[in-house]
Amino acid sequence: MDLLLSNFWAYTIGGLAFGAIYALIALGYTLVYGVLRLINFAHSEVFMWGSFAAVWVLLALGAKGATGLGLVAFLIIGFAAAMAVSAAVALGLEFVAYRPLRKRNSPPLIALISAIGASYVLSEAMGLRDKPFKWFGADDNLADYVGRPREASPLPLDVPTVRLFYIFDYHVSNIDLIVLGSAIVMMVVLDQFVQRSRLGRGIRAVAQDAEAAALMGVNRDRVIRLTFVIGGAMAGAAAMMYLLKIGVTRYNAGFLLGVKAFTAAVLGGIGNLRGALLGGFVLGVAESYGSALFGSNWKDVVAFTLLVVILLFRPTGLLGESLGKARA
Amino acid sequence: MLLEVENLCVNYGRIEAIRNISFTVDEGEVVTLIGANGAGKTTTMKTVSGLRPVRQGTVRFEGQDITSTPAHERPVLGIAQSPEGRGCFVGMTVLENLDMGAYARADRKTPKIKEDRDRVFGLFPRLAERRSQVAGTMSGGEQQMLAIGRALMANPKLLLLDEPSMGLAPKLIQQIFDIITEINKQGTTVLLVEQNAAQALKRAHRAYILETGEIVREGTGQELANDPAVKAAYLGGDV
Numbered sequence: 239m240d241l242l243l244s245n246f247w248a249y250t251i252g253g254l255a256f257g258a259i260y261a262l263i264a265l266g267y268t269l270v271y272g273v274l275r276l277i278n279f280a281h282s283e284v285f286m287w288g289s290f291a292a293v294w295v296l297l298a299l300g301a302k303g304a305t306g307l308g309l310v311a312f313l314i315i316g317f318a319a320a321m322a323v324s325a326a327v328a329l330g331l332e333f334v335a336y337r338p339l340r341k342r343n344s345p346p347l348i349a350l351i352s353a354i355g356a357s358y359v360l361s362e363a364m365g366l367r368d369k370p371f372k373w374f375g376a377d378d379n380l381a382d383y384v385g386r387p388r389e390a391s392p393l394p395l396d397v398p399t400v401r402l403f404y405i406f407d408y409h410v411s412n413i414d415l416i417v418l419g420s421a422i423v424m425m426v427v428l429d430q431f432v433q434r435s436r437l438g439r440g441i442r443a444v445a446q447d448a449e450a451a452a453l454m455g456v457n458r459d460r461v462i463r464l465t466f467v468i469g470g471a472m473a474g475a476a477a478m479m480y481l482l483k484i485g486v487t488r489y490n491a492g493f494l495l496g497v498k499a500f501t502a503a504v505l506g507g508i509g510n511l512r513g514a515l516l517g518g519f520v521l522g523v524a525e526s527y528g529s530a531l532f533g534s535n536w537k538d539v540v541a542f543t544l545l546v547v548i549l550l551f552r553p554t555g556l557l558g559e560s561l562g563k564a565r566a
Numbered sequence: 567m568l569l570e571v572e573n574l575c576v577n578y579g580r581i582e583a584i585r586n587i588s589f590t591v592d593e594g595e596v597v598t599l600i601g602a603n604g605a606g607k608t609t610t611m612k613t614v615s616g617l618r619p620v621r622q623g624t625v626r627f628e629g630q631d632i633t634s635t636p637a638h639e640r641p642v643l644g645i646a647q648s649p650e651g652r653g654c655f656v657g658m659t660v661l662e663n664l665d666m667g668a669y670a671r672a673d674r675k676t677p678k679i680k681e682d683r684d685r686v687f688g689l690f691p692r693l694a695e696r697r698s699q700v701a702g703t704m705s706g707g708e709q710q711m712l713a714i715g716r717a718l719m720a721n722p723k724l725l726l727l728d729e730p731s732m733g734l735a736p737k738l739i740q741q742i743f744d745i746i747t748e749i750n751k752q753g754t755t756v757l758l759v760e761q762n763a764a765q766a767l768k769r770a771h772r773a774y775i776l777e778t779g780e781i782v783r784e785g786t787g788q789e790l791a792n793d794p795a796v797k798a799a800y801l802g803g804d805v
Contacts, residue, residue, distance in 0.1 A: 443655055447656075453637065
């Protein structure tokens with residue numbers, strides 16, 4: 239208790255920063271659930287592939303050691319690479335794992351199995367990436383990219399921690415600011431897009447009543463692809479933030495984060511965008527306080543206990559269920 | 567001929583919901599399909615709007631074969647539907663719902679949209695009062711008006727109305743039918759599916775009677791309304 243009280247703002251800001259990462263990943267779960275009523279369990283691997291994209295692109299560009307404006311440019315490139323690859327992987331999932339099943343009117347359970355299968359395929363493809371390269375006789379120049387596939391790959395970027403300003407007694411760092419700042423910007427942009435743009439309204443229409451949306455001229459398949467791309471891009475951004483906070487990624491990094499983000503989505507009310515954001519932040523902060531109170535080994539226990547308790551009292555999550563009913 | 571449906575068969579799995587029906591709607595008409603629950607009225611509507619795949623037969627709109635045109639491309643051609651059960655976007659406001667009606671229009675950014683919105687508000691003053699209200703919080707009658715108004719926002723040549731009187735108070739039913747007649751007078755062709763056969767026959771130029779997936783009678787609204795067999799089966803004596 240003393241630990242939490244004496245470092246209250248440090249634990250709060252730290253929790254919010256991790257919460258932002260959960261929230262961005264949770265958006266992907268909730269968007270796809272909104273339009274397809276499907277839990278895209280492979281979304282965690284979309285995140286993981288984005289993190290490797292950032293690592294490899296920065297490695298290829300020789301980003302290590304860059305300072306000043308060069309460092310800023312590499313940060314932006316890292317975000318762009320992760321977002322682009324995650325969006326592409328998410329879209330690929332829709333085409334390979336979900337769309338063919340939907341066209342055959344398969345029951346929802348089948349799509350769920352497909353999601354779990356796709357998740358393992360994506361994770362193990364990364365964890366066994368050295369094998370196919372060896373078959374094709376890859377040389378040692380590629381060792382940084384494909385070598386030691388089951389170990390952690392560090393972000394090849396030296397981001398010095400700079401303390402910028404105080405919030406009460408906590409000295410906010412540049413990394414806190416990048417993570418929280420870019421997350422909030424992306425959330426606001428997405429929220430406005432869904433609320434105000436024509437395509438955003440199309441997404442909400444499909445989520446609320448897919449048949450009526452078709453009668454209005456909304457192309458459901460296009461909306462579905464759009465939600466996978468948006469959700470993927472958000473997961474990619476989260477992947478870059480994760481690398482900035484943790485410093486490394488690995489082939490199975492998606493699993494626990496995916497479970498947490500899914501938890502955040504359910505906590506906030508699955509299908510509800512603002513719910514996913516709220517759920518992410520609540521979960522991040524609760525975890526952070528939990529680790530201060532009981533030790534960091536306990537933070538997952540605290541997080542999931544919180545989920546169960548909240549769902550006992552509010553079965554539809556904090557903000558209620560649907561993308562539409564709570565007005566996105 | 568605006569709409570021509572020829573030898574249409576539609577299945578739900580192995581169940582034949584519609585067997586070999588043919589009917590036409592001419593420009594400027596109000597045509598009604600009446601029949602009991604499960605006769606295939608809603609299936610027919612959903613097939614015309616493209617929500618149900620056709621097993622056999624053709625649907626032609628303005629002479630063009632649209633049998634396999636996807637539903638979301640039909641509003642562009644000039645077909646709009648107010649579906650059974652209204653299908654309002656319950657989390658959107660009245661204005662947002664109306665904007666959804668114009669989603670597919672090429673001229674959606676022109677002042678024409680505002681004119682059409684004013685036309686809808688003229689027909690349904692209630693919607694103008696509630697323009698910022700979320701649809702899900704409105705009464706059934708108001709949602710019905712919204713569903714019809716939303717379909718009108720597509721500026722359709724053919725308006726499909728599926729059970730517009732369902733679940734409404736008698737006074738409101740009268741009002742909705744008056745508005746349908748007014749919409750038709752303003753130049754929109756209407757295909758109307760109804761269980762309220764009395765009102766539907768009174769308002770329609772022509773009518774078809776569906777029984778277990780087949781058309782068993784057709785004629786002008788007046789002819790059928792005065793037919794003893796139709797009276798006994800659908801009108802319960804009081805028209």
